[in-house]
Amino acid sequence: MPPKGKKGKGKKAGKKAVPLGETPDNLEEEQRLAAEREAARIAFEQEQEARRKEKEAMEEMMKQEAERFDTETQVLQEMLNENKSQLKELREQVRSQKIWDRFLLCNGTPDPTVQSELNTFTSLSIDETKSSTSQDVSGCLGDVEQALDLINELEEVMTLDKQLDITEGHDKFKEGINSLQGLIETKVDNVTFNVMRTAEKFADPDSLNLLIEKESPRVKFSLWGNLAKNPRQKSFKLETDQFQMEIPKTLANADVAVRLIHTSFDFLSPKCKSFFAHKKKTPAPSRVPSAAGQQNGEGAAEGAAPAPEETAIENVDNAPDKNENVTDNQEKRPSTPSDADEIEDEDIVDLRAMSTVGGVMYLDLLKLPPQAKKVGNWVIQDITENALERIPNPTPEDEKEETEEAKEGEESGGEAAITQLTKELTWPLLNMSFTVASNAVFTEEPQLARWEDSQQCWRTDGFEDVNFDDQEGTISFKSQFIGPICTFQDTYNNMPFQSWEIRPYGQGCVIFTLIAASVELEISIKENACCLNSPEDMELDGIRNKWFPAHILMQKLVAAGINVFPSEDADKYVSISVKDEELESSVYEQMALASSAFAFSWSRWNADCGEKRQIVRAAENLTTHPVDEDMWKNYSCEPRKSYALKCTDDDDEMFDEKIEGTQFHPDIFHCLKEDASSKALEILSNTSYTFVDNVSTWLFATKVLTFS
DSSP, rough: OOOOOOOTOSSTTTTTOTTTOOOOHHOOOOOOOOHOOOOOOOHHHHHHHHHHHHHHHHHHHHHHHHHHHHHHHHHHHHHHHHHHHHHHHHHHHHHHHHHHHHHHOSSSSOTSSSHHHHHHHHHHHHHHHHOOSSHHHHHHHHHHHHHHHHHHHHHHHHHHHHTTOTTTHHHHHHHHHHHHHHHHHHHHHHHHHHHHHHHHBBTTTTHHHOOOOHOOOEEEEEEEOOOOOOOOOOOEEEEEEGEEEEOHHHHHTTSEHHHEEESSSSSSSGGGGTSSSOOOOSOOOOOBBBBBHHHHHHHOOSOOOOOOOGGGSSSSOOOTTTTTTOOBBBBBOOOOTSSSOOOOOTOOOOOTTEEEEEEEEEEEEEEEOOOOOEETTTTOOOOOOOOOOOOOOOHHHHHHHHHHHHHHHHTTTTTTTOTTTTTTTOOOOOEEEEETTTOOOOOSEEEEEEETTTTTEEOOOEEEEEEEEEETTTEEEEOOOSSSSSEEEEEETSSSSEEEEEEOOOOTTTEEEEEOOSOOEEEESSSSOOOEEESSSSSOOTBBEEOOHHHHHHHHHHHOOOOOOOTTGGTSSOOOEEEEEEEEHHHHHHHHHHHHTTTEEOTTSSSTTTTEEEEEEEEEEOOSSSGGGGGEEEEEEESSSEEEEEEOTTTSSSSBBBBBTTOSSSHHHHHHHHHHHHHEEEEETTTOOOHHHHHHHHHHHTTTOEEE
């Protein structure tokens, strides 16, 4: 019988064998970990799947957003291109019509664009003028106005041509302008000489001296001649500008005359080196008044709105394409002193920073020709060369000698102080005074300057005891200089602007309000004309409440001393926040597109938001009333996106947060359309392209986003 096994050494039934070295607790832990890993794997796969779906949804949304951005960008560009195309077509029609109208015109004047006609006209006019001894002053001024009209016509043609990228023949046009300016000078000098030869016919019955004063719309002519040689006459006064001048003994006993010609235009300043700026490529055109129009006293009809076709020439040299270079004929300043010649002489007027106001006064001291003598029944007249003889100003070295001679002359009855007119006639400092132009606005004491022909510049030296009476508008001074004089003031005295607003005002009209440093302007802008509504407390009767094309009104404002149009180098003279010019240009275009239904205004956050960003306030406004303050929204405009900001101008700090429920857009135009009413959208769709161009003209000209 076999032996029995030991008790407890065998395996129990139903028990699983445990591997060597492991316990049941370890096995359970492993199973738990395996289950957790499996759950984590499943969760990870689910999360990855969710992320994939979320990414696909985001990509789909971004794709849709990109498509929407592309669509909106394309829609905006098509609108701009369509407006541009229609403007170009209109300007071509206007240009063709003007050429045809000029061809049919039979008023005795030449076509200034035809060089042969203009050359014949100027040559014959000069020959006729030199041989004429009978033309009166009124007839001469009529000829001057005719020549100025021809100059304006040439400049208008060049302006319209440049808007159409046509420059052919412009060099000949500029030569024609120069020849017409020479013709004006010749005619005025000739009639002056003719009057002086027969001075007794024009003698004043009280003083027995030659005195004649005439004027035309753009020229005032005055001539005083010393016929009586009265040593007791200490001064004379003209009605023209209330000009008064002291007569020293050296002149009181001499055959001299004083001529004063006051013009509303300026032919001298463009001769200065500092007048024109170096060309500077800019994405946006500088829509400022043409220098040509200011020089030649534009002769546009006043008081009535111009015909619609006149809008094609509205932006004188100021409406090239948005990416076009600034043209030569614009009034512009050198970009920086480093780019242009440095003005080392502090007495030379810097025309980049100073502007003429009130026109130019041409003051001349002339030699009286021998007068006719009546002997019995005979009249004896010396035959002299038919030429005006100007008496030159004494040189600085002569002043001391003249002072000594004057003292001797007073002691000897003045005989020793009289020099022969064949030699240099000298005189001491003269007391002079005149009244500034009634339509000129001086927000500060004007700067008096004289023209130095040898240097081709305006200078401020040569004047003593200058005093400006702002109540009477009179400038008095002492000077030994007799020649062209002019009043200047700071070009940028109204910049930077304090605030601005442009809002709809009925159908096809907006009100543009600009609060500058010393003046508040309100301008009505329509499809083809503009009107200055205020200020009412300034001498602007020739401008206010009258309709003009945009460029004409701008020229008249500048001529009156209200310059709110920054030149391309204005940042050198005005403290501003630098902004991206391409973005600025784009925002102006979009504001003009939406201006028929939306109001825009200055935002306090714009100056400090950065170079690549513009912040502007906007609100829908379909009434003629100002926008309620709580209706304004701030919009952030960046190169690639625009959106409505939650931040308002009433907040203490700016925070960059989009208004909930609104979308990003590629431009502010579509931001505005997002919440626009159906009525506003209808108005926008029916806005005239000429109206949009007229509004953008003012925005580009004033650059309110940068200079506020």
